[in-house]
Amino acid sequence: MTLITLGINHKTAPLEMRERVAFTPERMGEALVGVRQVPGVSEAAILSTCNRTELYLAAEGACIQRVMDWLATFHGLDAVELRGFSYNYRDADTVRHMMRVACGLDSMVLGEPQILGQLKDAYAQAREYGATGGLLSRLFEQSFSVAKRVRTNTAIGENPVSVAYAAVSMARHIFADMSRNSALLIGAGNTMELVARHLRDAGVKDILVANRTLERAQALASQYGGRGIVLSELHQHLPHADIIISSTAAPLPILGKGAVERALKQRKHRPYFMVDIAVPRDIEPEVGELADVYLYTVDDLHQVVQENVRSREGAAQEAEHLIQAGAEEFLSQLRALDAVATLKQFRERAERLRDIEVDRAMRALRNGGNPEELLRTLARGLTNKLLHEPSVQVRRATAEGRVEVTDWLRELHQLDAFEGRPQLTPAGDGKPALTLIENPTADTPPGKLASPPGKR
Numbered sequence: 001m002t003l004i005t006l007g008i009n010h011k012t013a014p015l016e017m018r019e020r021v022a023f024t025p026e027r028m029g030e031a032l033v034g035v036r037q038v039p040g041v042s043e044a045a046i047l048s049t050c051n052r053t054e055l056y057l058a059a060e061g062a063c064i065q066r067v068m069d070w071l072a073t074f075h076g077l078d079a080v081e082l083r084g085f086s087y088n089y090r091d092a093d094t095v096r097h098m099m100r101v102a103c104g105l106d107s108m109v110l111g112e113p114q115i116l117g118q119l120k121d122a123y124a125q126a127r128e129y130g131a132t133g134g135l136l137s138r139l140f141e142q143s144f145s146v147a148k149r150v151r152t153n154t155a156i157g158e159n160p161v162s163v164a165y166a167a168v169s170m171a172r173h174i175f176a177d178m179s180r181n182s183a184l185l186i187g188a189g190n191t192m193e194l195v196a197r198h199l200r201d202a203g204v205k206d207i208l209v210a211n212r213t214l215e216r217a218q219a220l221a222s223q224y225g226g227r228g229i230v231l232s233e234l235h236q237h238l239p240h241a242d243i244i245i246s247s248t249a250a251p252l253p254i255l256g257k258g259a260v261e262r263a264l265k266q267r268k269h270r271p272y273f274m275v276d277i278a279v280p281r282d283i284e285p286e287v288g289e290l291a292d293v294y295l296y297t298v299d300d301l302h303q304v305v306q307e308n309v310r311s312r313e314g315a316a317q318e319a320e321h322l323i324q325a326g327a328e329e330f331l332s333q334l335r336a337l338d339a340v341a342t343l344k345q346f347r348e349r350a351e352r353l354r355d356i357e358v359d360r361a362m363r364a365l366r367n368g369g370n371p372e373e374l375l376r377t378l379a380r381g382l383t384n385k386l387l388h389e390p391s392v393q394v395r396r397a398t399a400e401g402r403v404e405v406t407d408w409l410r411e412l413h414q415l416d417a418f419e420g421r422p423q424l425t426p427a428g429d430g431k432p433a434l435t436l437i438e439n440p441t442a443d444t445p446p447g448k449l450a451s452p453p454g455k456r
Contacts, residue, residue, distance in 0.1 A: 001042060001135060002061040003094040006068065006086065007054030010108050013085035021075055021082070023048040031074060032131040038063060038070050043133040045126035045140070047101075049118050051108050056098065058135040064088055095330055098139060099323045102147040104156065111156040111312045111319075116147050139330065146326035153322065156315040159308030164194035166301045166308070167275040168202055171243050174273045174294055182206035184241035186234065186255075187248040188216045191277060193223075195245050200224045208241065210234050212248075235259055239266035245275045246282035257286040264292055275301065353385045 008021055023031050023046055035044045035055060040063030045056045055067065068086065072079035089097045097106070102119050104111040123140045126132045132140075151157055159169075175181050183204050185192050188211040196207055207226030210233065211217035217228030229237065231254065238244075238259065248254065260272070274295045276283040281297065288295035361378040365371060390409075397405035409415070 001058050003091050003135065003139065004057040004059055004061070004064060004067075005054055005089040005094045005097050006057065006064060006071075007047075007052060008082075008085045008087070009052035009054070009106070012087055017082075017085050018051065018053065020077060021053045021071070022050075023053065028125055029129050032126060032129040034074060035067065035070060036131055038066050040066065043136040044131045045122050045136055047119055047122040049115070052101075052106075054101070056094070056136060056139070058133065061090065092327065092331055095139060095142075095327045096323060098143045099146045099326055102143040103150045103319050103323060105316055105319060105323070109161050110309065110316060111161070113151075113157050116144070120144065138333070142326060142330045142333075146323055149326070150319045150322050154315040154318045156312055156319050158315075159311050161305055161308050161312060162194065163277060163298065163301045163305060164191055165198050166304045167195060167245055167277065167296070168198040170275070170296060170301075170304070171273050172202065174271065175242065177203070178243075179203035179205060181242040182208065182240060183243040183245070184234075184237060185209045185220075186231070186244070186246035186282060187211060187278070188213075188220045188228075189247060191247045192245070193220055195247075196220060196224045196226070199243070204243070208237055210237070235263075238263040241272075242270070243273050244283075245277065247277040248282055250278070250282060251280065253280075253282055253284045255283045255287065257284050257290065260287050260290060260293065264290065277301070350386060354382060357382045357385065 008018060010018070013021070028046065028048070031046055032044060035041060035046070035057075038059075040060035041057055043058035047054045047056070055071070057063075057067065059067070068083060069079050071077075072082045098119075100106045102116050104113060104115050107115050119140075123132070123137075126136070172178065178199075181204060183199050183206065185195060185207065188209055192209070196209070199207060205225070207221060207224050209217045209221040209226055209228045210231050211220075211228065212231055214228060214230050217230065219228070220226075221228040234254070238255075244255075246254065255274075264272070269292045271292045271294065274283060274287065274293060275297075276295065277298045279298060283295065285295075287293055357378050360381070361374050364374050364377075394405055394409060397403075
């Protein structure tokens, strides 16, 4: 059974293609059942996010093309076109790839933590539909364990590497317990959606979104249990917000120094944390001169982000070492399990041959056969049957040039390294000749050439 990853991501496919290959939650169960029905697929799990769609399989190695055809059919795509955007990994490469995904090393934002939760959800869904078995389950669990080690032992996820996350992280330095603080978001674009998500994750419960259109403000705010208002209502809510983050496309500032001064008086000079992500600015620069106001611009955030990217790149190198160790550990466990299964088969085969010979001897004994002769026949027959197939395979392997098989045989059975092997010995004409040394003696120790017949 082969471990396989097949997929597309932000490195290999544009957004338009990733959207077409994404699996909706409503169809995930159907997809898991469907891919398991592809001939050769034994186990399956599907990870589908905005940046990647990946299928993790325990399957026959030859089934990749069939799975690709199934994926194209499921989404109504041309298989040839889809193949041009796809990639696949096998066995050890699949192991390392999943671990890199779990640790955020394969993400668009290096070290981002959300992907680990998404991978855990993918595993849970696959288990819910009975799509995984022992092999994939072990791989997922090991990947989660390695991701935990990376998060614990490196700084890969400590520093923010997006403007939205950097803004919220800076707020943590001002407010000890953000669950007690309220936030006012000015604007309702994609950046503010990320800001709202990070604020909610940081514990902020009271989120107010102000936007030019009320519908858009309410749509964003409702996702995080907040409220939406129009920009004209901004000033009456200003005194009640502790955190103000703004990102609009307005050509002129929305918040001026005078408005903030009036709000500070009503707040009895409780501090403001403000971040102006907009270009051109939404908040007048003079606001930053006021006492009790901590105002940061997009340039401040970009500086933080760049410093943190460099920090994460260093941590990523440490993470790669941990991933390599984790992958080797997993592959070693698989090899051990394979050895156990092989030894079990070997023992079962030997026991079947033993039982056949014992039954034959018992029948002969009941028919009056000589016990001593039957015992010798039993031992000889069992020996022949146990050695026949290995002997055939060893001869075939050595004839094909795979001489290492004989070395393994000698190691397994602790055979003398020289006994019975053809040796090169000098002939009478000075040319080497082959001699079979059946039993080396003290006169012909290992490493010495035996004399050819007739030359003693």
